[in-house]
Amino acid sequence: MKTSIKAKKWLVLSSIFLILIGWALAFSIAIPTHIRPLLLLAIALPVIPTLIILWMLSHSVPDDVMKKINEITQRVVSDKEIDQVVIRTEKLPKEVLPFVNAINRLLSYHHDRFQQERDFTAHASHELRSPLAGIRLQTEIAMMTKDPIQKENALKNVIKSIDRGTRLVEQLLIISRLTNEKVDLAKERVDLKKLVQEVVSENQFSADRKQIQLIAYLQIDSLFVEASKDSLYILIDNLIRNAIKHTPTTGKVTVALPKATNDSSVMFIVEDNGPGIPAGDRDRVMKRFEKGVKGSKAGTGLGLAIVNRIVSLYGGDVQLKDARLGHGLQVVVHLPIGLLSVSEKKS
Amino acid sequence: MRILVVEDDKVIGDGILQALQMQNYAVDWVEDVESALTAIMANKYEFVILDVGLPDGTGFDVLKNLRDSKNSVPVLILTAYDDVSYRVKGLDAGADDYLIKPFKLEELLARIRALRRRSMGQANPILQVGDVILDPVATKVKKGEDNVNLGPKEFAILHTLMEKCGKIVTKEQLEEGLYGWDMEIESNTIEVHIHGLRKKLGKEFIETLRHFGYRVGAGED
Numbered sequence: 001m002k003t004s005i006k007a008k009k010w011l012v013l014s015s016i017f018l019i020l021i022g023w024a025l026a027f028s029i030a031i032p033t034h035i036r037p038l039l040l041l042a043i044a045l046p047v048i049p050t051l052i053i054l055w056m057l058s059h060s061v062p063d064d065v066m067k068k069i070n071e072i073t074q075r076v077v078s079d080k081e082i083d084q085v086v087i088r089t090e091k092l093p094k095e096v097l098p099f100v101n102a103i104n105r106l107l108s109y110h111h112d113r114f115q116q117e118r119d120f121t122a123h124a125s126h127e128l129r130s131p132l133a134g135i136r137l138q139t140e141i142a143m144m145t146k147d148p149i150q151k152e153n154a155l156k157n158v159i160k161s162i163d164r165g166t167r168l169v170e171q172l173l174i175i176s177r178l179t180n181e182k183v184d185l186a187k188e189r190v191d192l193k194k195l196v197q198e199v200v201s202e203n204q205f206s207a208d209r210k211q212i213q214l215i216a217y218l219q220i221d222s223l224f225v226e227a228s229k230d231s232l233y234i235l236i237d238n239l240i241r242n243a244i245k246h247t248p249t250t251g252k253v254t255v256a257l258p259k260a261t262n263d264s265s266v267m268f269i270v271e272d273n274g275p276g277i278p279a280g281d282r283d284r285v286m287k288r289f290e291k292g293v294k295g296s297k298a299g300t301g302l303g304l305a306i307v308n309r310i311v312s313l314y315g316g317d318v319q320l321k322d323a324r325l326g327h328g329l330q331v332v333v334h335l336p337i338g339l340l341s342v343s344e345k346k347s
Numbered sequence: 348m349r350i351l352v353v354e355d356d357k358v359i360g361d362g363i364l365q366a367l368q369m370q371n372y373a374v375d376w377v378e379d380v381e382s383a384l385t386a387i388m389a390n391k392y393e394f395v396i397l398d399v400g401l402p403d404g405t406g407f408d409v410l411k412n413l414r415d416s417k418n419s420v421p422v423l424i425l426t427a428y429d430d431v432s433y434r435v436k437g438l439d440a441g442a443d444d445y446l447i448k449p450f451k452l453e454e455l456l457a458r459i460r461a462l463r464r465r466s467m468g469q470a471n472p473i474l475q476v477g478d479v480i481l482d483p484v485a486t487k488v489k490k491g492e493d494n495v496n497l498g499p500k501e502f503a504i505l506h507t508l509m510e511k512c513g514k515i516v517t518k519e520q521l522e523e524g525l526y527g528w529d530m531e532i533e534s535n536t537i538e539v540h541i542h543g544l545r546k547k548l549g550k551e552f553i554e555t556l557r558h559f560g561y562r563v564g565a566g567e568d
Contacts, residue, residue, distance in 0.1 A: 126427045127427075130427055131358075132449040133427075133449035140451075161358050
């Protein structure tokens with residue numbers, strides 16, 4: 001393909017060269033002045049149509065290339081077995097391979113995304129069925145029974161199921177917003193210390209209800225960073241809620257915001273004394289709808305997936321470890337967001 | 348009739364337990380595969396309601412264990428997955444019926460009655476022995492043309508006896524059908540209820556076979 005285009009370029013150039021020589025000849029040799037234009041015309045005439053044809057050819061796609069493109073079009077097949085559209089690459093000329101491979105990569109990327117979306121929708125609807133089933137059953141019991149205590153208990157269970165469903169919907173919204181291709185992490189000045197205190201006091205009630213000690217280890221000074229406050233709130237809130245959920249009554253949950261070793265990153269640690277997560281399950285639970293105990297219906301299965309997503313949006317990392325003492329889970333989050341200096345604090 | 352409920356969702360499990368107790372079934376509720384297997388070994392159930400997703404395995408594990416040990420108790424599977432493939436998997440594994448969450452309580456109860464009938468080999472839901480007619484759906488009993496008012500436990504005992512018409516039912520079997528784990532069995536209760544039933548249906552309707560148990564409709568089967 002390349003060679004044929006090159007040849008045409010040469011042809012065009014040599015034709016122009018020919019005309020120029022003609023001109024030079026016509027003017028330099030002693031030819032009567034009135035014949036000169038005629039001679040010129042005589043040389044130029046046969047060349048001009050050739051030039052026009054060559055010009056047109058150089059602007060249209062050569063036949064052999066067209067043939068190859070048609071061949072590639074034939075190769076675009078819907079692969080029923082993997083339920084995906086691909087261009088088969090066997091016996092393709094190696095010149096077009098990079099192009100075809102790039103198209104295939106793009107197709108497979110969109111196929112994966114589409115698959116993920118489909119799985120997500122299916123999973124989400126399954127997860128919503130349980131609280132709905134609870135609401136339906138308990139409402140029917142409340143309507144059937146004549147015993148006021150039984151009625152009251154049933155209605156309490158209805159509320160419990162509604163709260164669970166609401167939480168699930170909130171979490172689904174958060175994760176679908178966070179998995180958009182373009183996530184806008186609005187930058188604003190955030191006081192991390194104040195933020196952690198806020199999340200802790202928001203979760204105090206549920207900790208008290210299980211008689212769990214919820215302790216925050218914070219520095220004396222405020223820590224200012226430039227980040228999206230909402231995303232950091234969701235991050236810390238999910239870690240603390242998760243810890244409280246998996247810690248037995250009278251247990252202990254600690255949140256620490258240790259002084260970073262350098263000013264270019266921040267670190268959160270949330271630790272509980274619940275059952276912990278076995279090392280082999282730690283990668284799994286970071287995924288959407290995966291729960292610590294497989295098949296369990298406790299929780300939405302989205303908390304750690306949300307944490308993981310926010311951390312990766314910041315380009316940070318999250319580690320699940322054993323608690324330092326006895327049993328339990330320790331979650332360590334590093335975010336590469338720089339601390340604002342004192343002068344910026346005043347701005 | 349004694350029913351085992353295997354469900355780890357607290358609100359749903361509690362709901363099923365209460366609904367079935369209101370229907371005078373004896374119900375035991377467990378939340379994982381291990382406890383389900385223990386319960387099945389320790390008690391004779393006439394019906395099992397099985398959730399699929401459990402913390403230590405799946406309902407299919409329980410089902411497989413039941414069928415492998417030649418236990419043919421009717422099993423109804425409850426699940427949030429409405430894929431056809433899942434349904435087929437459940438039925439192929441030996442389940443008798445399938446309900447998708449959320450479900451109507453009325454439908455659950457109707458399916459329990461239908462499976463119970465089928466496992467007893469009857470197509471007609473109305474039971475009749477002599478001139479006594481029992482309607483399990485309406486929980487009504489008639490003797491000839493007259494309505495007979497029975498207490499819930501009396502009804503449950505009569506239902507069991509009439510289902511096993513012509514066969515001897517032991518006192519223990521009747522007790523098992525009346526009480527779940529959370530209820531104290533009062534001694535003499537069965538005798539008291541049998542006495543009550545005889546008063547309402549006629550002395551000779553229920554036979555006592557000393558040291559064996561009770562029987563209705565000896566001549567009919």
